[in-house]
Amino acid sequence: MRPPLYYLLLLSFAVSISLSSCKNNTEPGENALILEFSIQELPQTTFTIDHGAKVISPINPGSIDSGIDSTALTAVFEASEGATITLSNSPQASGKTVNNFEEGIFYTVVSEDKLYSNNYFVHLEPELPLTYLLTDDPDVYLNPSQRNPLSAEITFGTRGNATASIKVLGDIPIEKEFSSVGDLHHVPVLGLYPNHENKVILTVSKENVDVSDTLLIQTEPLPDFLPTPEINVLNESQMEPGMHFNEVHIGNAGTFNTHPIIFDNNGDIRWYMDLSEHGKITWPIQFNDDDTFFAVYGVTIFEYDMLGNELNRIVVEGNEMHHEVIKLPNDNYVVAVSRLGINMIKNGEEMKSVEDYIIEVDPTTGTIVTEWDMAEVLDVNRTTLTDGGVDWFHMNAIWYDESDESLIVSGRNQGLVKVNWDNELQWILAPHKGWGKAGRFEKTEETAPYLLTAVSQNGEAFPEDIQSGDRESNQFSWSWGQHAPLILPNGNLLVFDNGYNRNFGAAPSYSLAIEYEIDEENMTVQEVWRYGQQQGDELYSSIISDVDYLPQTGNRLFVPGVVQTSSPSYSKVIELAYPSKEVIFESTLYFKNQLVDGPGWGNLDINYRAERVQLYQQDFYPVAVP
Numbered sequence: 001m002r003p004p005l006y007y008l009l010l011l012s013f014a015v016s017i018s019l020s021s022c023k024n025n026t027e028p029g030e031n032a033l034i035l036e037f038s039i040q041e042l043p044q045t046t047f048t049i050d051h052g053a054k055v056i057s058p059i060n061p062g063s064i065d066s067g068i069d070s071t072a073l074t075a076v077f078e079a080s081e082g083a084t085i086t087l088s089n090s091p092q093a094s095g096k097t098v099n100n101f102e103e104g105i106f107y108t109v110v111s112e113d114k115l116y117s118n119n120y121f122v123h124l125e126p127e128l129p130l131t132y133l134l135t136d137d138p139d140v141y142l143n144p145s146q147r148n149p150l151s152a153e154i155t156f157g158t159r160g161n162a163t164a165s166i167k168v169l170g171d172i173p174i175e176k177e178f179s180s181v182g183d184l185h186h187v188p189v190l191g192l193y194p195n196h197e198n199k200v201i202l203t204v205s206k207e208n209v210d211v212s213d214t215l216l217i218q219t220e221p222l223p224d225f226l227p228t229p230e231i232n233v234l235n236e237s238q239m240e241p242g243m244h245f246n247e248v249h250i251g252n253a254g255t256f257n258t259h260p261i262i263f264d265n266n267g268d269i270r271w272y273m274d275l276s277e278h279g280k281i282t283w284p285i286q287f288n289d290d291d292t293f294f295a296v297y298g299v300t301i302f303e304y305d306m307l308g309n310e311l312n313r314i315v316v317e318g319n320e321m322h323h324e325v326i327k328l329p330n331d332n333y334v335v336a337v338s339r340l341g342i343n344m345i346k347n348g349e350e351m352k353s354v355e356d357y358i359i360e361v362d363p364t365t366g367t368i369v370t371e372w373d374m375a376e377v378l379d380v381n382r383t384t385l386t387d388g389g390v391d392w393f394h395m396n397a398i399w400y401d402e403s404d405e406s407l408i409v410s411g412r413n414q415g416l417v418k419v420n421w422d423n424e425l426q427w428i429l430a431p432h433k434g435w436g437k438a439g440r441f442e443k444t445e446e447t448a449p450y451l452l453t454a455v456s457q458n459g460e461a462f463p464e465d466i467q468s469g470d471r472e473s474n475q476f477s478w479s480w481g482q483h484a485p486l487i488l489p490n491g492n493l494l495v496f497d498n499g500y501n502r503n504f505g506a507a508p509s510y511s512l513a514i515e516y517e518i519d520e521e522n523m524t525v526q527e528v529w530r531y532g533q534q535q536g537d538e539l540y541s542s543i544i545s546d547v548d549y550l551p552q553t554g555n556r557l558f559v560p561g562v563v564q565t566s567s568p569s570y571s572k573v574i575e576l577a578y579p580s581k582e583v584i585f586e587s588t589l590y591f592k593n594q595l596v597d598g599p600g601w602g603n604l605d606i607n608y609r610a611e612r613v614q615l616y617q618q619d620f621y622p623v624a625v626p
Contacts, residue, residue: 031111032118034085036078040095041068049120053209055132056122064124071100075122082112103131130213133158133204140215147274147308152189152217154202159183162206168192169199169214172264176616188291188307190615191270195221222269225250225594226259227571227605229267233586236265240550240557242612243270244573244587247285252595254602256281258295262613267587271615273308284609286325291617294333296321301333301361306615314366319359323396332369333361334407336395344440346380346392353380353440356393358407370421372407375440377425378414379447384434385480385501388413396544399485408493412481416495417450425450429493429516429525431469431478433504452518452525454478459524472507476527479514483561484546484609492517492528494556496547499540509540509565513547513558513576531558531581537565539572546609554578559610568593571607 037047037056044063049056058064076095079085085092086108087099099105104123111117121132130138138156143149154166164187165177174191185204192198196219203212227248244263249256257276263269275282275295282297292311294303299319303312319337326334338354346353353375360370380392388394397410406420415430428435428450435451437443454462454476465471469478481500488494497512515529532539544561558574568590575585591605 030116031080031113032083032109032116033080034077034107034109034120035080036076037122038076039101040074040076042073047122054118054120055128056120057128058124058126061124061126070102070124072098073101074098079109080111084110084112086110103137104129128209128211130156130202130204130211132211133162133206133209134211135159138202138215140217142217142219143308145304145308145310147277147304148271148306149220149274150190150192150194150269150271151307152192152200153307154187154189154200154215155185156187156204157184158204158206160206162204164205165203167201167203169201170268171266172268172270174270174615188305189217190306191264192217192219194219194269222272223259225592225605226261226269226272227589227591229261229263229269230588230590231265231267231586232588233583234265235584238553238555238577238584239575240553240555240612242614245285245287245611245613246571246573246589247283247608247610248589249281249283249606249608250595251593251602251604251606253597254600255279256602256606257595258282260285262615263587271306273304283322284324286327287611287613287617288327289617294325294327296325296335301325301335301363312363314361314363316359316361316366316368319357319368320354322355324398326398326400328360328400329402331363333363334398334400335359335361336398342440344375344380344392345443352390353393354391355395356411358395358398358409372409372419372423373440374409374411374417375438377419377423377438377445377447378411378417378428379434379436379438380440381436381443382414382434384431384504385415386413397484399487401487403487403491408485408487410482410485410495412483412498412500416479416482416485416493427452427518427520427523429479429518431467431504433468433470450523452523455524455526457526457528459526461524470503470506472503477502477512477514477530479512481542483544484548486547486549488515488549489551494547494549496545496559497532498542498545500542508536509542510536511540511542511545511560513556529579531556531576537563539563539574540565541571544606544608548611550575550612555584557610557612559607561608562591562604562606564604569604571610573610575612 046059047056048059107120109118135157138154141153144153161181164185168174168191198217200215247260249258260273261269262271278297282295285295287293291306301314318340321335321337324336337357339357343350344353356374358372359368362369374393393411394413396412399408408418410416417428418426429452432451435447438445438447456475466473479495479497480502481498483496485495493516497514499509499511510533512530512532517526517528539560541560541563546559548557556576556578560572563570571589573587577584593605596603
């Protein structure tokens, strides 16, 4: 016979199981519900209660008179038996408490036993408003960096983790979804229209709920001195996607104010940066694929995000940076510099030299990792094309060739050269006339053996007068005062041939986009494609300028940076189908030259380089606005 205590314990256990089962069959929070809801001042409006989403919405929102004062409405409701309802900790009485329903409100329902609570959101709009997910109204900061007047930052907090997206409305809308998840958001808005009350739809998403609202952002007019884009040819079905970046520098009484712009296919400027704070040209603008870009000024490399927030600056004293900065696969920078305090022996006279050094910089430490000295591998005495004096080379572009870890360097006053990582000369692509011994001080190795021989399409060398550059061939042209060399996916070299002093002044002036095939084993060069000769003066730019390869279409971009053969001066961006040379896109920037006070460098507006870009490359949330 079992002891009485055993049966007492068994009975207690059974009762416990019974009570537990009863409670588990009850939905959590079922005693903290709003069962019925209406508003006294809206007798024709019927509300539906979604107990799953905890949202109370009007079934017939059209019944709400637009003139109703939604800031003072009286709710009539019924809650679960014994439950209490509060709003911001204030007790609510059905049919008595007046509240502001303009942006929706959250009621808190607590069960009689205080074990359960639910938050119900009540709104009057046809769609859920932002306040359903936001903790407060979003703040909009126009031009938060004070460098990009067509940008804004929207900041807000959310009730739990959420994502955001934006859409800038207009003839050409700009949309961006951000995958970043969190409860504090700094959303960058790019692509606003100037001098316009922009409508920007902000959408916030949490789980399967999307809420949106349209924000109004007023922008200022563009500065008068900026050029106005004109669209001349537009064949969108064959074009490379994206917008049109132009690296505009405004001539200002002998110096430049840097104002790069991006315009759309309607010719509307949708992004521009004001980098005039530096008081000097800041260039070239090079975009990363993470919505940041970099450029150089003085002895400093600057890094920015697309809003214009400065992210970093890398100072390398003693190295005046100019014309070119590129980023290597290891994230180090390669920069064209003038090494301060460096001299050379030119034609028997010691003098300073400029724009003939290259440095590789570690961005984390600012230290120089590698150096290249062009005066050690080239002939500083060569003045055949032009006599630049101390600026004997005038380096204006660098291209990194990943295939053999070499550099292709453009010297406007000499030609194109290739050097390896040990600063050893590989070849020279330039007219053969005038090349002597290399050396900054002591003249040592002959440069002539490194000259590429120009050959025809059947591989035969051209006559000596073409090799020397005294005569032009319809099958081959050297590049004259060139800019922007790059290696194409097929291994060929594409370059902007400015045509400066073509054939040493014996030929008409015209600029070319020109493609070369180089045989390094046999030291030959063959022209395989060109564009621009027939257009003559209308596309002739003796300085700066650019070419690009467009990867999605294989088209080429041809950019005469400043055409001065007519007034006003202008820049062109021309997209060419390859190899047909059909013009797919063409735009013109007519320069105003409003700030100049004389002739020469710094007294004309220019477009250094151009690209096809996307305003947003990836997700990026900028630094928080203070």
